[in-house]
Amino acid sequence: MEIPCALHLKSLQTMAEQVEGSFVFTVLDEEDSLYFVRGENPLTIYHFPKRGIYVYASTKDLLDKALLRFGNLGEHPVEVKQQCGDILKLTANGETHRATFDDSHLFTLSYYPRLTSYYFPRPTEQSYLDELKSVAMTFGYTPEEIDELYLQGITPEEIEEYLYCGVEV
Structure with missing residues (x-):
């Protein structure tokens, strides 16, 4: 018997609050919505609104270099801001939804x-x-x-x- 998994912003919030260490999770659900759950690890997301695409990598430098190799996409990307404790959902039809989680348990040098x-x-x-x-x-x-x-x-x-x-x- 298969147990259904409820994947949504609240379930990802609960999960992120249980994780220790430094992380970024990306999760794709059965409806092709993409979730970004950001802990202390770096993450850069660009949106190309005219083309309706998002691209992402761990660092801005890495993403910029990859886009240079890819070539001109005909528009300048818009950076999608996200910080530690953020959850971002991008739906297949282009909608964005946001939530946060309590990141106070994560070890960072700024806390110590x-x-x-x-x-x-x-x-x-x-x-x-x-x-x-x-x-x-x-x-x-x-x-x-x-x-x-x-x-x-x-x-x-x-x-x-x-x-x-x-x-x-």
Whole structure:
């Protein structure tokens, strides 16, 4: 017996409030509505109103580079703003619906500013991290994500190995 799953803004709100860590979820329902549930991870969404299409990627830089490769779409995109704690529903006929969830349980450095003073890298490590951040952007990672990995105790060497080889950190 199959148990039906009720997918809607409220059920996604409940789910997001149970998740820990850093995340963005995208969910497609049976009616072809697309949901974006944004935690602390980066997300950029562009809308091309004349064409009726949306495109998205983890970072603005990555999305802009992809659109440059794709070519001219004949109009400038409108950025769809979304922040941590937001849920966005895009229906198949182009309607948008929004909701929010309580994101106060998510760990962010902004909630714990004194923690950063304990984790400042040594000067030689800092220049290495700066190089990693610039390289990481070509792989779709933001400098903030590299800082977060470092603050979690992952060494710069392990971060580099992950970027180039996909080895779990």
